[in-house]
Amino acid sequence: MLQLENVSYSYGREVVLKDITFSVHKGELFGILGPNGSGKTTLLKLLSRELSPQAGTISLKGKTLSVYNQKEFARIVAVLPQTVELSFGYTVKETTELGRYAYQSSLFPKWTDEDEKAVMEALRQVDLWEKRDKGVDSLSGGERQRTYLARALAQEPEVLLLDEPTNHMDIAHQMKLLDALKSWTKEKKLTVIAIFHDINLASLYCDRVLLLQNGEMIGVNKPRNLIEETTLLQVFQTPVKRQEHPVVPKPLITFLPSMETNSENDKDIRDKVTIVSNDERMTVTAVEPLKVFSSALVGAGFQWATHFVNRHVPKTYRCDHAYDEMKQYLRMNGFDIPRTIGMMTAVYLEDAAYMHLRDECSSILAVVTAGVGNAVDASKAWEREMVVRGPGTINIMVFIDGHLSEAAYAQAMMTATEAKVKALYDEEIIDPESGTMATGTSTDCIAIAATQKGHYFEYAGTITSLGKLIGRSVYEATRQAIQKYKLRRREFQ
Numbered sequence: 147m148l149q150l151e152n153v154s155y156s157y158g159r160e161v162v163l164k165d166i167t168f169s170v171h172k173g174e175l176f177g178i179l180g181p182n183g184s185g186k187t188t189l190l191k192l193l194s195r196e197l198s199p200q201a202g203t204i205s206l207k208g209k210t211l212s213v214y215n216q217k218e219f220a221r222i223v224a225v226l227p228q229t230v231e232l233s234f235g236y237t238v239k240e241t242t243e244l245g246r247y248a249y250q251s252s253l254f255p256k257w258t259d260e261d262e263k264a265v266m267e268a269l270r271q272v273d274l275w276e277k278r279d280k281g282v283d284s285l286s287g288g289e290r291q292r293t294y295l296a297r298a299l300a301q302e303p304e305v306l307l308l309d310e311p312t313n314h315m316d317i318a319h320q321m322k323l324l325d326a327l328k329s330w331t332k333e334k335k336l337t338v339i340a341i342f343h344d345i346n347l348a349s350l351y352c353d354r355v356l357l358l359q360n361g362e363m364i365g366v367n368k369p370r371n372l373i374e375e376t377t378l379l380q381v382f383q384t385p386v387k388r389q390e391h392p393v394v395p396k397p398l399i400t401f402l403p404s405m406e407t408n409s410e411n412d413k414d415i416r417d418k419v420t421i422v423s424n425d426e427r428m429t430v431t432a433v434e435p436l437k438v439f440s441s442a443l444v445g446a447g448f449q450w451a452t453h454f455v456n457r458h459v460p461k462t463y464r465c466d467h468a469y470d471e472m473k474q475y476l477r478m479n480g481f482d483i484p485r486t487i488g489m490m491t492a493v494y495l496e497d498a499a500y501m502h503l504r505d506e507c508s509s510i511l512a513v514v515t516a517g518v519g520n521a522v523d524a525s526k527a528w529e530r531e532m533v534v535r536g537p538g539t540i541n542i543m544v545f546i547d548g549h550l551s552e553a554a555y556a557q558a559m560m561t562a563t564e565a566k567v568k569a570l571y572d573e574e575i576i577d578p579e580s581g582t583m584a585t586g587t588s589t590d591c592i593a594i595a596a597t598q599k600g601h602y603f604e605y606a607g608t609i610t611s612l613g614k615l616i617g618r619s620v621y622e623a624t625r626q627a628i629q630k631y632k633l634r635r636r637e638f639q
């Protein structure tokens with residue numbers, strides 16, 4: 147649809163675009179990203195013919211831009227510039243009607259049903275039909291932006307050029323507009339070229355993006371290939387973290403604030419958490435939020451947390467909505483849910499076991515409660531109909547002073563699980579149904595919590611220094627907790 151070859155542009159002596167070459171296909175949503183002053187607006191002005199390239203060529207549908215007369219061009223290309231001069235005295239509808247000029251004969255201008263329909267549709271698309279008779283000067287910034295978009299849409303273009311289209315819009319209108327643009331590219335084969343400042347919106351919606359820096363092309367590619375941490379750091383001079391979007395297969399960029407220097411690096415993990423336990427619950431409170439990866443009832447997955455609650459419930463506890471009930475319990479007891487990890491156990495909390503270890507890189511604290519009434523051999527679980535027979539859970543919390551990669555979190559979870567299985571084996575815990583060695587219980591939880599400061603751990607498998615600390619502390623604490631559980635059971639018998 148559009149092709150640029152070796153396009154360059156200078157304002158006086160200042161070269162602001164150098165050797166730009168790329169093409170945009172029909173029906174594509176194409177994003178332009180780059181820092182302030184990188185040449186995005188200048189590029190859009192070249193595409194809209196407000197400026198002419200001083201070197202190179204731009205062609206539209208196979209023909210150089212300059213061969214189109216003004217109306218021909220306007221029937222193909224509509225523009226929403228960054229700043230639009232206010233049309234004082236015009237209503238929303240009248241402003242939108244200006245978009246139809248390309249279809250008016252200059253000798254005998256005549257307003258047709260088709261013109262009226264295009265204007266009505268454009269106003270509906272930007273959600274302004276209800277406000278069509280209001281003066282543009284009385285609108286909010288976002289509504290004004292949508293009015294000018296309606297004017298561009300009324301042109302019924304094949305190509306829409308947008309300079310920061312979501313500027314001034316609240317998040318709901320941003321998403322609505324981008325959803326609409328996306329569907330028009332699919333259904334009407336509209337080609338959209340838009341400047342974005344929000345990398346995540348560009349990543350979510352664009353088929354491809356062009357990344358500019360100081361007037362030079364850093365690359366043109368699918369967002370997932372171009373939006374890399376190192377590239378963004380180089381282009382925007384801002385450290386970012388790339389993660390996967392939780393719902394759609396797109397990258398999600400988060401910005402890293404400049405961190406305060408960690409003056410407490412030499413402190414042990416034991417100085418960074420406090421443990422308070424009574425009959426009702428054990429609460430581990432962290433001085434600063436810890437990044438947690440857990441299978442806990444409340445706070446599963448990745449979460450930053452300051453409170454870790456292991457709540458004692460009676461052996462008769464049965465609840466179809468345990469998650470909601472637990473959240474309600476936490477809330478009633480003054481815990482901030484988004485910062486709390488919640489587990490349940492029928493084990494007496496005084497039977498919890500603690501194991502603290504340290505080496506030259508890190509320190510670690512494992513806290514375990516173990517009830518093995520539901521002991522299950524994972525390899526035989528498929529033979530049972532009911533997995534939960536009564537209360538009995540092994541809850542493992544591992545607090546680490548260190549900075550873990552995501553791989554290290556996953557490996558820490560594996561290492562802790564393997565250590566737990568070995569503890570069950572050495573304590574000769576049997577799955578009563580199968581008569582074989584149990585590997586856990588059906589409701590076990592593990593939480594791996596780290597300060598994300600101090601030594602960086604890329605891995606936490608059993609051969610790494612961190613893995614060794616995790617394996618040993620979880621093994622020792624789980625064995626101790628099982629021994630306490632056995633003792634308690636004997637007391638009751």
Ligand SMILES: Nc1ncnc2c1ncn2[C@@H]1O[C@H](COP(=O)(O)OP(=O)(O)OP(=O)(O)O)[C@@H](O)[C@H]1O
Nearest residue numbers: 157158160162180181182183184185186187188189
């Ligand atoms: N009319 C002009 N005369 C002289 N220099 C200009 C003119 N317009 C832009 N420039 C310069 O050209 C460079 C690129 O500007 P441009 O507006 O294209 O950047 P941009 O990437 O759109 O920036 P922003 O994100 O701030 O909108 C800047 O250094 C700017 O100062």
